[in-house]
Amino acid sequence: MKTWIKSALAAALAIGAATTAAQQTVNLPIVIELSGAGAVSGTNFRDGAMLAIDEINARGGILGRKINAPQTDTQSNPGVSRAQVQKALDGNPYAILGPIFSGSVKANMVLAQQAEVPQFTGAEAADITQAGNAYIFRTSFGQQASMPKIANYIRDGLKAKTVAVLWVNNDFGKGGRDTFVKEVTARGIKVVADISTESGQVDFAADVVKVKGANADAIFAYTNEEESARFLREARKQGVSTPLIGETTLLNQKVIELAGDAANGVRGHVGLSAEAPIPAVQEFRAKFTKRFGYVPDHNGIKGYTAVYAVKHATERIGKFDRKLLAQTMHGLTITPQQEPGILMETTWDDKGDIDRISFLAEVVDGKQKIVQTLPKLGK
Amino acid sequence: MADILQLLVAGLATGGIYALVAIGFVLLWQTSQTINFAQGEFVMVPAFFVLAAMKLGGLSFPVAMLLGLLVTLVVLGLLFKRLVVDPIIRHGVLPLVISTIALAIFLKESVKEFYAADAQPFPAAWATTNLAVGGAVVSVQNLVIIAVAVVAVAALQYFLAGTQTGRRMQATAQNPVLARILGIPVERMILYTFLINAGLVALASFLVSPIYLAKFSNGETLGLVAFIAAIVGGFNQVRGAIVGGLLLGVVDNFVAAYLTAQYRGAIPLFLLIAVILFRPQGLVGRAEERTV
Numbered sequence: 001m002k003t004w005i006k007s008a009l010a011a012a013l014a015i016g017a018a019t020t021a022a023q024q025t026v027n028l029p030i031v032i033e034l035s036g037a038g039a040v041s042g043t044n045f046r047d048g049a050m051l052a053i054d055e056i057n058a059r060g061g062i063l064g065r066k067i068n069a070p071q072t073d074t075q076s077n078p079g080v081s082r083a084q085v086q087k088a089l090d091g092n093p094y095a096i097l098g099p100i101f102s103g104s105v106k107a108n109m110v111l112a113q114q115a116e117v118p119q120f121t122g123a124e125a126a127d128i129t130q131a132g133n134a135y136i137f138r139t140s141f142g143q144q145a146s147m148p149k150i151a152n153y154i155r156d157g158l159k160a161k162t163v164a165v166l167w168v169n170n171d172f173g174k175g176g177r178d179t180f181v182k183e184v185t186a187r188g189i190k191v192v193a194d195i196s197t198e199s200g201q202v203d204f205a206a207d208v209v210k211v212k213g214a215n216a217d218a219i220f221a222y223t224n225e226e227e228s229a230r231f232l233r234e235a236r237k238q239g240v241s242t243p244l245i246g247e248t249t250l251l252n253q254k255v256i257e258l259a260g261d262a263a264n265g266v267r268g269h270v271g272l273s274a275e276a277p278i279p280a281v282q283e284f285r286a287k288f289t290k291r292f293g294y295v296p297d298h299n300g301i302k303g304y305t306a307v308y309a310v311k312h313a314t315e316r317i318g319k320f321d322r323k324l325l326a327q328t329m330h331g332l333t334i335t336p337q338q339e340p341g342i343l344m345e346t347t348w349d350d351k352g353d354i355d356r357i358s359f360l361a362e363v364v365d366g367k368q369k370i371v372q373t374l375p376k377l378g379k
Numbered sequence: 380m381a382d383i384l385q386l387l388v389a390g391l392a393t394g395g396i397y398a399l400v401a402i403g404f405v406l407l408w409q410t411s412q413t414i415n416f417a418q419g420e421f422v423m424v425p426a427f428f429v430l431a432a433m434k435l436g437g438l439s440f441p442v443a444m445l446l447g448l449l450v451t452l453v454v455l456g457l458l459f460k461r462l463v464v465d466p467i468i469r470h471g472v473l474p475l476v477i478s479t480i481a482l483a484i485f486l487k488e489s490v491k492e493f494y495a496a497d498a499q500p501f502p503a504a505w506a507t508t509n510l511a512v513g514g515a516v517v518s519v520q521n522l523v524i525i526a527v528a529v530v531a532v533a534a535l536q537y538f539l540a541g542t543q544t545g546r547r548m549q550a551t552a553q554n555p556v557l558a559r560i561l562g563i564p565v566e567r568m569i570l571y572t573f574l575i576n577a578g579l580v581a582l583a584s585f586l587v588s589p590i591y592l593a594k595f596s597n598g599e600t601l602g603l604v605a606f607i608a609a610i611v612g613g614f615n616q617v618r619g620a621i622v623g624g625l626l627l628g629v630v631d632n633f634v635a636a637y638l639t640a641q642y643r644g645a646i647p648l649f650l651l652i653a654v655i656l657f658r659p660q661g662l663v664g665r666a667e668e669r670t671v
Binding site: 034035036039040043169195196197198200202203205206207209210212213226229230233234236237238239254257258260261 | 385495497498500521596633636644
């Protein structure tokens with residue numbers, strides 16, 4: 001009998017301890033592209049988020065609670081991402097981090113919205129924040145913010161009158177292509193070639209021949225990382241001498257690594273960059289590189305700053321309240337003085353779109369070089 | 380005109396890769412009735428052997444390539460035959476086909492799990508400069524691929540037709556029972572075929588990975604297109620695989636440039652259907668009759 005009582009007491013204590021442990025953590029699941037076409041972006045985002053989570057946990061967590069961040073792979077597939085977000089929602093998350101692929105976010109964000117769970121995405125397709133979802137928040141510029149900047153650069157920096165556009169035929173590429181064409185056309189620049197490519201495409205020989213044949217003043221390439229690298233390699237193979245212009249992806253670290261010498265000379269706009277001449281960003285770059293053994297791209301910064309945005313907004317609220325977190329994020333500006341992990345002053349508007357400084361960059365000797373810092377749109 | 384020349388060279392280079400892979404399909408089928416649906420993954424894997432040797436073993440690229448070739452011969456030649464083909468083939472072609480599909484998934488997931496899910500840069504063993512030819516810019520890389528593919532195919536043809544071992548292999552392919560009666564070591568000849576296939580996929584891997592980048596999923600399309608190339612050319616003739624491979628490479632590039640980029644993936648399938656309807660033995664294949 002005594003043994004029975006002892007066992008019951010031990011079980012009760014164990015359950016109590018487990019409950020306390022559960023209460024001491026906050027769930028921030030990372031639903032992200034760890035394989036498939038988005039593996040480069042997703043791995044960067046995941047590693048950036050984990051770096052921030054470990055830093056915050058080492059300092060005692062958020063409001064005394066350690067962050068628990070289970071990771072699931074969307075396989076860069078919208079259908080799989082929807083199932084993974086549902087799985088994450090079943091685990092009672094405080095917020096969801098990811099995914100990055102716009103097609104995946106469009107497929108799964110309604111689930112988080114219905115569950116009233118804030119979702120911090122790395123996606124950039126313009127229409128994601130136009131659907132009236134009060135729970136979706138960007139971690140980088142949407143295309144409606146970045147394309148005007150690149151169109152200005154093509155008109156004012158390159159003095160180009162014509163442009164050839166090569167884009168990837170997925171939600172990210174189609175949204176970017178539509179916004180880009182609208183912006184350059186509004187500035188009197190003629191689109192003389194409009195070439196769609198496929199996600200995961202490996203052979204760009206025919207596409208480069210078409211781009212070359214257009215004889216444009218500039219070539220704007222807007223595809224995902226691996227395809228960007230293959231395109232650059234093929235462009236180099238075929239001796240393309242027209243300025244190659246990109247928006248963030250074409251100039252990112254992984255593309256430069258994959259394309260090698262073929263990336264030299266690429267120019268464009270980068271919303272986020274680990275090469276930004278900002279001490280906090282340089283410190284982040286050093287920490288990331290030391291821990292993961294590679295230089296982060298803009299997606300690494302997205303993951304890192306997303307976690308710190310959740311931390312700061314939660315501490316501002318003073319409690320864990322998902323609805324209140326979403327309400328607080330709208331119109332919120334976080335400065336590095338308030339929260340060093342945010343790296344740069346960042347503002348979220350009433351739709352969840354982001355505003356902060358950005359950069360014009362060029363690839364020189366295999367490295368991204370920032371040539372100009374552009375102010376926040378709101379300034 | 381310059382565009383056409385560039386597309387032709389690029390198409391022949393791509394077609395040369397398809398041809399190397401397609402020849403492997405044909406050789407394995409002729410000597411051992413093996414249809415290897417992991418052939419595309421066989422092209423993907425050697426690049427990772429090389430990268431692993433460089434990264435983990437600290438070897439230089441040329442040494443890593445040699446080691447990668449040796450490991451490919453052992454793993455994708457010898458072990459593939461001994462561990463997968465030999466135990467399954469006696470149960471018929473279909474179980475073997477399913478086994479090779481399973482092997483393809485295993486190879487892809489293993490590379491993803493133990494090396495990387497994202498693309499990796501792969502060094503080129505040759506110059507990446509360009510040549511100006513009649514207003515066109517022709518890539519030396521593409522010319523090297525075409526040259527290597529031509530030399531490899533010519534050497535293989537010489538080996539099969541001009542050496543005793545090659546003729547024994549042909550005899551084994553044509554009638555293994557009679558070949559055995561004549562004293563030809565049939566098992567050894569079949570093993571040679573698997574080793575040649577391993578050599579061809581390694582070569583294709585080293586040629587294509589600097590352009591396509593090394594990635595676990597690279598074999599998916601490559602294997603399918605090479606299989607179709609072998610059928611289009613003629614599954615019972617090595618020269619059929621060459622014709623099929625080159626044809627698909629060139630047609631793919633011209634269709635993407637002048638007809639449609641969106642439907643380029645369907646072109647090999649259209650060609651396959653046309654060949655099955657109008658010339659089932661393949662473009663240069665030999666019609667075979669079967670007595671019932």
